[in-house]
Amino acid sequence: MKIQKTQGYQIIQNWMNEKGQKPFSFQEETWDLYAQNFSGLVVAPTGFGKTFSVFLAVINDFLNQPDNFKKGLQLLWVTPLRSLSKDIAKAMQTAINEIGLDWTVGVRNGDISASEKQKQTKNMPEILVVTPESLHLLLAQKSKTKFFENLQCVAVDEWHELLSSKRGVMVELALSHLRSISKNLKIWGLTATI
Numbered sequence: 001m002k003i004q005k006t007q008g009y010q011i012i013q014n015w016m017n018e019k020g021q022k023p024f025s026f027q028e029e030t031w032d033l034y035a036q037n038f039s040g041l042v043v044a045p046t047g048f049g050k051t052f053s054v055f056l057a058v059i060n061d062f063l064n065q066p067d068n069f070k071k072g073l074q075l076l077w078v079t080p081l082r083s084l085s086k087d088i089a090k091a092m093q094t095a096i097n098e099i100g101l102d103w104t105v106g107v108r109n110g111d112i113s114a115s116e117k118q119k120q121t122k123n124m125p126e127i128l129v130v131t132p133e134s135l136h137l138l139l140a141q142k143s144k145t146k147f148f149e150n151l152q153c154v155a156v157d158e159w160h161e162l163l164s165s166k167r168g169v170m171v172e173l174a175l176s177h178l179r180s181i182s183k184n185l186k187i188w189g190l191t192a193t194i
Helices: 005-020 025-035 051-063 082-099 114-123 130-140 144-148 164-181
Strands: 040-043 073-078 105-108 125-129 153-156 186-191
Touching: 005 051, 005 082, 025 051, 040 051, 040 164, 051 073, 051 082, 051 153, 051 186, 073 130, 073 164, 082 105, 082 125, 105 114, 105 130, 125 130, 130 144, 130 164, 144 164, 153 164
Parallel strands: 040 186, 073 125, 073 153, 105 125, 153 186
Antiparallel strands: none
């Protein structure tokens, strides 16, 4: 079934229409491929909606088959740019609220307080925005299997920033480990340039 004929797509399209927007073809293609269990790489200029291409693919998947989702972390968003973490999380949370889901988006990096990290450890949000370093610290915790067992997707933002770097190797090792915890994990990269 093409993604445009699904209930989730209609909900997302209605939300975008209310904002005077419509999806770009690369966003619809990402949503379609994601629904078919593909992983991939989204290449589009800055400001054209790469974030929403993958983020809304996960939301669409949930809207179309909510019974397949268990409580807990669904989308792990890895960004090398700590300074953008709060903006990314805010944009996602705003969209989630406007669409009408009860999901929460959290941020975990060196700027987050110990009490907030402890709160996340007890009850992970559905979406977590992390840096490569914070991801490795999460993977070092005893509860890591509990954190990631229901994870549906990992999105690696600014993929080009990580290529051929120590941080990139950290992410690759983390992805390999996450695949051993969550067998059907989809991995998507996002970049403005390759």
